Amino acid sequence: MVSLMVELVAVDYTAADAEEQFVKSLRDTGFGVLRNHPISKDTVSNIYKHWAEFFNSDEKDQFLFDPEKYDGFFPRAMAETAKGHSVRDIKEYFHYYPWGRCPESLKAEIEAYYAETIKFAATLLGWVENQTPAEVSCLFREPLSNMINGSTQTLLRVLHYPPIEEGVDPGAIRAGAHEDINLLTLLPSANEPGLQVKAQDGSWLDVPCDFGNLIINIGDMLQEASGGYFPSTTHRVINPEGHDSSRARISLPLFLHPRPDVVLSDRHTAGSYLQERLSELRSSDKK
């Protein structure tokens, strides 16, 4: 069967036409993959290593998430259930915000990564803005890169997918099919494969996962702000099989969130949109 989705190809960040190619990929697939970008591979691999140690220690239990502010450690038994799914994802994770809780020994490294990646994200938002046709960009109530200025909501999530154990619920998956709520997500390739994106014909496509790639995907807020021009695309993380099922997976999505007062559309500010989506997620969690 012919896939309707253009294949996902990594764009060289240093190429002369990188901006155009990258935004075209976002527009066509909801995803863009960059290579030769300025986010340091060594930093990412150190973060993976140090946080794998944290997830494999008991220290994590001292950082149980704050139920109001949602920073801190989310154990497996409390991990989210993707919208429309009935079984929890097989994962545990830590929500890092500069104002939130964080183990002292990991703080400097993650804080520096957070600041550096947000700065880079502003460049990418500028690219998106430059490549948006005037009839769509007139919908943006302020420049896209401005929307994240001074935001305290941007979330860095450190995800740990443990090895798949015998007897795991057959309906359970590392990350059930979902869309991200935010503006854009910046995700360095994980240490293991598994990320897939849904094509328009319903088939699942592997996202190129060479270590060092930076994967960027559109979230619902950019879809909302662009009147649907930029599609927020469904993605998931599948379970490894056979030998690989004994391998844990670590990933590090940065979810860019505008300031809550940013107007996304006639219907929504970023604040009202986030509250609506979080309350949906939290009420499905109480099932």
Ligand SMILES: O=C(O)CCC(=O)C(=O)O
């Ligand atoms: O682990 C990954 O590669 C993706 C995670 C993801 O999609 C999410 O947490 O929203």
Ligand SMILES: [Fe+2]
């Ligand atoms: Fe996601």
